Amino acid sequence: MTSQDNNTPDGEHEHIPFFQRMMDNPFLLLFIGVVMPTVFYILWGVMEIATIPIATY
């Protein structure tokens, strides 16, 4: 059941849109803020470096 108006109480609880719930949850933001750079910067970068073949003389 989707309520069309965010301001009308939806059953007992007021319906808070997902985005707003995310913005109001510091720990979810913390999670995203740590996972994003860990995946795109660190893991991706480290994998590229680790797959560089070792030089042979």
Added chain:
Amino acid sequence: MSILSKSRICPETGLFFDDQAEKLIKWNAVTGVVFLLVGGLFGVLMALTRWTEVHILPADWFYLLLTAHGLDALIVWIIFFEMAVLYLASSTLLKVRLAAPKWAWLGYWLMLIGAVITNVMVLEGDSSVMFTSYPPMKAHPLFYLGIIVFAVGALIGTFCFFGTLVLAKEQKTYEGSLPLVTFGALTAAIIAVFTIASGAIILVPTLLWSLGYIAHIDPLMYKTIWWAMGHSSQQINVSAHVSVWYLIAAIVFGAKPLSEKVSRMAFLFYIFFLQLASAHHLLVEPGLSSEWKIFNTSYAMYLAVLGSMIHGLTVPGSIEAAQRKKGFNKGLFEWLRRAPWGNPVFSGMFMSLVMFGFLGGITGVIMGTEQINIIMHNTLYVPGHFHATVVAGTTLTFMAVSYFLVPVLFRRELWLPGLAKWQTYIYAIGVAGISVFMMAAGTLGVSRRHWDNNFADATLGFDYPAAAHMFLALNGISGLMAGLGGASFCIIMVGTILWGKKKSDVPASAPAPAPEPAVHQAGSAGTIAVPGTFVLALIFLGTFILYYYVNWKYLAEVWHLS
């Protein structure tokens, strides 16, 4: 748990101060200022050394002080002050006691002990590895240990911030969403957690390597992970100083953001994307793919830059809106002309905003472009750029807010208010000088971190163009001016704390209302036209586009492509 928490309401500003939080804010801010003084002094000596005709330090001292300058100014000063900002944005703005103050004190002491250990190691002379400490250069083990201890302390402080948010939520000291300034501080705290974790991942093995337990640290691996810390820590600074811009706009003008939602989105862009831009430090490294470089520095970084441009637009926009509501409506710019330019809280903040955008922001995007990066990588252009972001941006903002905070926290009147009026201008002009002239010298190819401007020691001789030496001299002169401004700041702050006229605790009249609701609640200014800010933004965009194309043209000339 029954910690009896004492608190007070500031009679002048109406701000709430929990006893422990207030002490921690004081100690962290003051300790930071001491390290700023030390770091700034070293900076002046280096600027004088790079001035070819003056060349004041011998080589070993140059590299030693370069290491100490980077550490004390970039890391110790700023992070101590940021701890103060975190405690202020949580406890004071949310009107709640600080969670786990004992832990916060432990964090403070660890930071101080770590900073002192690392400084002693550097000053002893066998750890002149510069603050990036790239292997295979090896420092004394205690150098790394000091940084690790400092970082653990900062992490504890950051967790006290998160704890205080939880406490405020439980005790319902605020309604709805976090106030914007606190949300900005949250952004800084989130980035701090990633920063410190990355630092631990790389510095712990490096410590073991310096002790002899690990045989080899791969330099590229080190650089990649080190910059996850080194770059992200700069993004803590950006988030923190942007939050302070909003705070100052609220305090000085009672300004509310033009649109809370948009400003919050801009902080969200920081949380998502800003840290990825760490890759711009590795743009010339072979071994990392262009896909990795371009995804992280272009697609992702531009979204973060968009965040900064939103803040750069909405902060002056909110000030314009507040001023227009007060009736400063004539023409495009009466609101700006009639702003309190004699108040260092405002003048420092506004100059910081302009210089951060024009000098720091534009040049950062340019250097973050993979193709263009190669013409300035490792030249003085780089320190020129980041003195605009981290000195004109962060340091000047923190100075500005200190003019508000220190008298409020210590219940003293500002010492030497006449000098204070000028201090922000002296410092800003000096810093604009070092940024612009280092960038100019860098454009002519002058290396960063290089003692020997004339290549007297080199087997193959080389001469920089004469203009480069002129820019280095102008950099030295600007450095003296920035040093004068920085020293004046420290003198005013210390003087205020020690000799400032005591303010009476009983307010003469009823306490002034807190800067309500601008700093304590979420909410926007409502629709109001801000044509002046719009014109400023167009000037900014025009400059940006022009300078961007100038650099592509310059690249084409360097490569002789036609």
